[in-house]
Amino acid sequence: MRLATYEHGGTVRAGVVSGDGVHAFAAGVTTLDLARGGLPAALEAGAAALGWPAVPLAEVRLLPPLEPPSIRDFVAFEEHVEGMVAPGSVPPEWYEAPTFYFTNPAALVGAHDDVPVPPGSRSFDFELEVAAVLGPDAIFGYTIMNDWSARDLQRREMRVNLGPAKGKDSATTLGPWLVTADELEPYRDADGFLALAMRVAVNDVEVGQDLLSNMGWPFEELVAYAGRGTRLRAGDVLGSGTCGNGGCLAELWGRRGEEQPPPLQPGDVVEMTVEGVGTIRNTVVPGGVLPPVRPARRRPRNRLQPERT
Template identity: 75%
Template sequence: MKFATWEDGGTVTAGVVGEHGLHALPAGVTVLDLVRAGLPAALEAGAATLSAPPVPLDRVRLLPPLQPETIRDFVAFEEHVEGVVMSVGDGGGVAAEWYEAPTFYFTNPYPLYGAHDDIPVPPGSRLFDFELEVAAVVGRKVASETPDRVRDAIFGYAVLNDWSARDLQRREMKVLLGPAKGKDSATTLGPWLVTADELEPYRDDEGFLPLDMRVSVNGVEVGQDLLSNMGWPFEDLISYAARGTVLRPGDVLGSGTCGHGGCLAELWGRRGEISPPPLRPGDVVEMTVEGIGTIRNRVVPGPELPPVEPARPRPRARQRTN
């Protein structure tokens, strides 16, 4: 089943994606409410909703299917890491530590955009980039559980575009705090939330989901990969994220960017030149993941702000002088 959130005439509604359009849940019920209720209850509620009159998809603005409290974004594709280190990092190849355990950072849960929203360029950025990912949404509380016990903890999946200002990211990663402002301005999540049971038929013998992932810019395909090229399946990512702590229903975990052109920075690193060029206003980025759906966003100018002031030299006095 596919759960969506949309805006129509100023009213925000959640519901089910059906064959002939969108079917609204009872007023006030959100997709996050369904996630917190658990997958069996959500599927039952969704089935009952399919009897509601359909709303045409082309009449509404699709919003992110839910508003999570936290988003953890992993770097689970080795090929992506190889290329990006050449472009954004120090060019030293994949660190040995990458192979030891999954690595993630917390990203901003607030600037979420829908499947067809315009995306503004971050202030001051000249190297704007996309990142093709799949997000898993947690469906129950998880606390220090092994991977074999958490498959039922995945409520569903969505396409995720982790928009990135590579010039800002390159500077802040020199400070050894990981990406922060370079990933702070926008994340697309959508087009809807596909429940985990729909994707089970794709699962291979190793527990991975070999879903086809593709991204194009202005109609020209730039990247293609399989989700099964992750170094760890989602169950391992969830188990690691909850190691010594707690995940709650609605938390989002990104797979990290796929390889073979899942972002421009990977290609820049491999080619040793800024080709294809960074995203500019007017560019249209389209991503499709098999079994989940398509998101399509246009890049637009961002706000014009003055340059950031550099650090002021300080005397390092230990006592007040006034």
């Protein structure tokens, strides 16, 4: 079942997507509510909603499928690490345990929304991922995730051994909808991974393609690791991290030693398709102009107590 959040006629609703369009749930019901209630109840509610008239998809604006409590983004593809971090090799620490960072739930954009270039960035990039959404006791569903990245800002931040921060928090696309976990079980391979074909194109020219089953850990193990020593909540989003073989421009730059293909520019259209899930297509637009960031003051490290009168 495909669950969407959409805007139509100035009203935001959650609904079930069919071949006829999107069928609304009762007013006030959100996709996050459905995730919190668990998959069996959501499937039952979705089946009932399919009995209501549909609004054609061409008449709605698809929003991010849900407003998650948190977003963790992993780096689960060995080939991506090999291209990004150390071309030709992978740090041994990567193999020891999954690694993730937290990104900004307030910066989500929809499947076809415009995406501004972050302020101050001249090296804008996409990242092709799949994200899992948690239910109360298991993975509830999956969606496509584009972890938009300002590589120049990110590189500066990472040199301080902290982050990423502003290099990542301007926009994250989730969409086009949330596919419930039962729909993707037929794609599971003998090792427990979802063998979904993933593709990304810029201006209708394919840049990268991979299989989701090339992850180093299945999603269930990412969930288990994320929950060690802490509490996960229904609706939490866990990104797979960028796939290999051109899942982002920076991986190609690392392998080629130059920024080719070039960074994204206003007017570029990035389209991502994941088998069994759908397609998202966002246009890059100019960002806002902000004043330069004020650098830290340089000062003597005086340890003496100042005199007071």
